[in-house]
Amino acid sequence: MAVSLAAVGAGLAVIGAGIGIGKIGGSATEAMARQPEFAGKIQGAMLIAAGMVEGAALLAIIVAILEIFV
Amino acid sequence: MKNFFLKSIALLILLVFSSNLTASEGGGQSNSEEKNVNIGELIGHHTSDSHDYIIEIPFFHYTLHLPVILWTDKGLSVFSSGKFQGDNEGKVVVTDKKGNRFVKIHEVIYYADKVKDTHHPNVFDFDSRPLDFSFTRNALAILFVFILLIVIIHFTRKAYNNPHKLPRGIAGFIEPVILFIRDEIAIPNIGPKKYEKYMPYLLSVFFFILLSNLIGLIPFAPFGHNITGNIMVTFVLALFTFILTTIGGNKHYWKHIFNPPVPYILKPIMVVVEVLGMFIKPFALMVRLFANMFAGHTSLISLVALIFIFGSVLVAPVSGLFYVFISFIKILVVFLQAYIFTILSALFIGLAVEEHEEHEHRTA
Numbered sequence: 407m408a409v410s411l412a413a414v415g416a417g418l419a420v421i422g423a424g425i426g427i428g429k430i431g432g433s434a435t436e437a438m439a440r441q442p443e444f445a446g447k448i449q450g451a452m453l454i455a456a457g458m459v460e461g462a463a464l465l466a467i468i469v470a471i472l473e474i475f476v
Numbered sequence: 477m478k479n480f481f482l483k484s485i486a487l488l489i490l491l492v493f494s495s496n497l498t499a500s501e502g503g504g505q506s507n508s509e510e511k512n513v514n515i516g517e518l519i520g521h522h523t524s525d526s527h528d529y530i531i532e533i534p535f536f537h538y539t540l541h542l543p544v545i546l547w548t549d550k551g552l553s554v555f556s557s558g559k560f561q562g563d564n565e566g567k568v569v570v571t572d573k574k575g576n577r578f579v580k581i582h583e584v585i586y587y588a589d590k591v592k593d594t595h596h597p598n599v600f601d602f603d604s605r606p607l608d609f610s611f612t613r614n615a616l617a618i619l620f621v622f623i624l625l626i627v628i629i630h631f632t633r634k635a636y637n638n639p640h641k642l643p644r645g646i647a648g649f650i651e652p653v654i655l656f657i658r659d660e661i662a663i664p665n666i667g668p669k670k671y672e673k674y675m676p677y678l679l680s681v682f683f684f685i686l687l688s689n690l691i692g693l694i695p696f697a698p699f700g701h702n703i704t705g706n707i708m709v710t711f712v713l714a715l716f717t718f719i720l721t722t723i724g725g726n727k728h729y730w731k732h733i734f735n736p737p738v739p740y741i742l743k744p745i746m747v748v749v750e751v752l753g754m755f756i757k758p759f760a761l762m763v764r765l766f767a768n769m770f771a772g773h774t775s776l777i778s779l780v781a782l783i784f785i786f787g788s789v790l791v792a793p794v795s796g797l798f799y800v801f802i803s804f805i806k807i808l809v810v811f812l813q814a815y816i817f818t819i820l821s822a823l824f825i826g827l828a829v830e831e832h833e834e835h836e837h838r839t840a
Contacts, residue, residue, distance in 0.1 A: 468763060
């Protein structure tokens, strides 16, 4: 069984992204349920935060890709 | 009427995204001499920069050889990339007028005498490479984005010529975007007194990133170039933000970096952290945009490459459906990344130029 550490690292990074974005989505929908009149602003903030978390996870993916080529 | 319009737009997007399945068939056929298609090479070929501009629509194949401009030890050397005759493995040696001999391996040009291993050359061995200022495919694509932007802005401007009529045409799409950038991004972050100086930069960055990303989504020529998926392009964009924050920083900004208001024991650590943060924030901007766009392109190409891996035609409809689905998600990612780059640039610029009138430093 050939284990490529790069692939394992990339998979772990996606776990982090999944947990992060799941929490953001959860609290965003809860806040929207409490105050429906602010749904637009909460959605905007949720998308920005999701973009940040994905950026952090993709940093790890880039390191994994670098390990293949260098 | 509106229903018909929406349906025709959806059908158009569907057709555009599915046309990639025909466009990349040409790439697959050229590799089919070997039974194993090298996926890494396919991905590299489609996402990295190249010295030729290849137009490949069904029934029409044209290769435009772009000029190669090199600065060698013996001076400037300019020739057409056609002299390499499509060779990417380092077998064709081009000799120019001054006597330099060059080979091209994986779209990078080396000195023929100094390259050590033609199968796995070291890209970072700068002694074996001349300085490459070539006008590559990405440069041509950026020029195309530039021309597209000029056309859009020209027609937007024309809509406001008559002050007694409402603006018609493409201004209806562009004006809400510009107002959004001014009211939601620039004024809250930079402040109502200083935002006007930075509006041109924010608008340029937003529209450039948006158009470059959208061009990467449409598969056929003259679109379909991977511009922001190239780390040098995003490096330059982040460099512009860094230069703006450094030049625009006023005394309070530098005071906070080199003399942060913390107890004396923590000051050495905090100075190091703040100086590092000054560089890491634009670095994160660069990597975020690059990684999102590069990962998007790579995943799309891998989906099509799945057909070649399995070697069976039954995978094609599944792969095609996934391709269209992921293209729709990528539209969201494209807009989001352009918006995030712009709002973070505005945030950094705002941090650098803000005045502290009623600022209290907490003591211990």
